[in-house]
Amino acid sequence: MRLPFLFVLTTVMIDAMGIGLIMPIMPDLIVEVQGGSLADAAIWGGILSTAFAAMQFLFGPVLGNLSDAYGRRPVLLVSLFVMALDYIVMAIAGSIWLLLAGRIVGGITAATHSTASAYMADVSKPHEKAANFGLLGAAFGVGFVLGPMIGGLLGEFGTRAPFWAAAAFAGLNFVIGCFVMTETVTDANRRPFHWRRASLFGAFRAMTNIPNIAPLLWVYFLYSVSIYVYPAIWSYFTQERFGWSPQIIGLSLGIYGIGMAAVQGGLIRPIIRWLGERGAVIYGFVFEVVSFLLLAFLTNGTIALMLIPITALGAVVTPALQAIMSKSVPDAQQGELQGVLTAVHALSMIVSPLAMTAVFAQFTREGTLFYLPGAPFLVALVLMVIGSVIFLRARISVA
Structure with missing residues (x-):
């Protein structure tokens, strides 16, 4: 089980690398193909991010349910193959509309995060789930370390170089997965595929029928909207506020990824042991609120x-x-739960880029009444506080 475990972690890491590779060059790329100012590029950046997220929102439950029915292996491998082709298309795109089409396809392939999480649920004992989900987060963090740093360096060779690198990484991982990935869905935990449950609203209905899940989904949504302020406006915010180059932006994202990987890959185990899962959530909220206030x-x-x-x-x-x-959901519904969580996260990625980039543009454009590039962080702070209040009021039973 060790090689499949590593393959799943690598898949998540490559997802993050693919996003991180292109983040440092997106402002310059959008200006290159579309023209206009940095504020205009931020708006288009929000649209591209929203298109990506909309596809995750729609297809997260579908892929989660498909993996419950047909297995984690085929869903992951097919998605990696299509992802590699998508990056190649974006590498040669000459218009904003082809970039938009690439983000739409990319959003569908990236919806497999639910399948990776379901795999972790399959192979984890109840007391191991938080730590193993943390490893997925750590893998994402490592990808965020490598992606922006490599993307910033490759940006020196042109705005298209990071896309070719992302295609190569996805293609290589697909080949490796064909040889090492094993299946964890068996007759014991297989659930037939039904479009009614695979549809977005059917999946949400199935999850919200489980006691006490609904308020936690709201918490997850508000947290995701808040935290997505970083990828939504970071490249634009740091260029506007500090005058950072793509290389420095990549370095800063890499530093954040190192920190996130260290927390989710290592520190989460003693934190869960000391504070419990509920206490860990509260602790995290406190740090995020303070961070947003400082950055604003x-x-x-x-x-x-x-x-x-x-x-x-x-x-x-x-x-x-x-x-x-995950502890509240039967084994046969782990993929469905993770699909819903992917959809909730994707919905936040629809809302957050549009809202945060619009706020950024409003407070930085020429002639603005109040200049404050950090205004989006104040919006994120308010949403984070609301999420923490809902969490504190929720009835939660944890080990």
């Missing part, structure tokens, strides 16, 4: 770089919440 008004780029590892200390929230919900 910070004007020194050096201090911002120093604060980035501290902001990553709140990264325990997602795996702890996943573990709490």
Whole structure:
């Protein structure tokens, strides 16, 4: 089981690398193919991110249910193959509309995060779930370390170079997966595929019928909307506020990824042991609120770089919440649960880029009444506080 375990972690890492590779060059790429100002590029960046997320939102439950019925292996391998082809298309795209089409296909292939999480649920004992979900987060963090740093360096060779690298990584992992990935869905935990349950609303209805899941889904949604402020506006915010180059932006995202990987891959185990899953969520909320408040008004780029590892200390929230919900769901519905969580996260990725980039553009455009590039972080702070209140009021039974 060791090689399949590593393959799943690598798949999640490559998903993050693919996103991180292109983040440092997206402002320049959008200006290159579309023209206009940085504020205009931020709006288009929000549209591209929203298209990506909309597909995750629609297809997360579908792929989760497919993996419950037909297995984790075929869903992961087919998605990796299509992902590699999608990056090739984006590498040669000459218009904003082809980039948009690429993000639509990419969003469908990236919906397999639910399948990776379901695999972790399959192979984990109840007391191991938070830590193993944390390993998925750590793999994502490692991808965020490598992706932006490599993307920033490759950006020196042109805005298309990172896409070719992303295609190569996805293609190589597909080949490896064909040889090492084994199946964890058996007759004991297989559930027939039904479009009624695979549809977005059918999957949500099935999950919300489980006691106490609904408020936790709201918490997960509000947290995801808040935390997505980083990828939504970070490249634009740091360029506007601190004058950072793509290389520095890539470095900063890499530092955050290192911090997140350290927290979710290592620190989460003692944190869960000391505080429990509920306490870990509360602890994470506190760190995120403080981080947003500091970044909203910070004007020194050096201090911002120093604060980035501290902001990553709140990264325990997602795996702890996943573990709490996973323990409440039968084994045959793990893929369905993870599909719903992927859809909830994707919905936040629809809402957050549009809202956060619009707020950023409003507070940075020429002639604005109040100049504040960090305004999106204040919006995220308010949403984070609301999510923490819902969580504190929810009835949660954890080990």
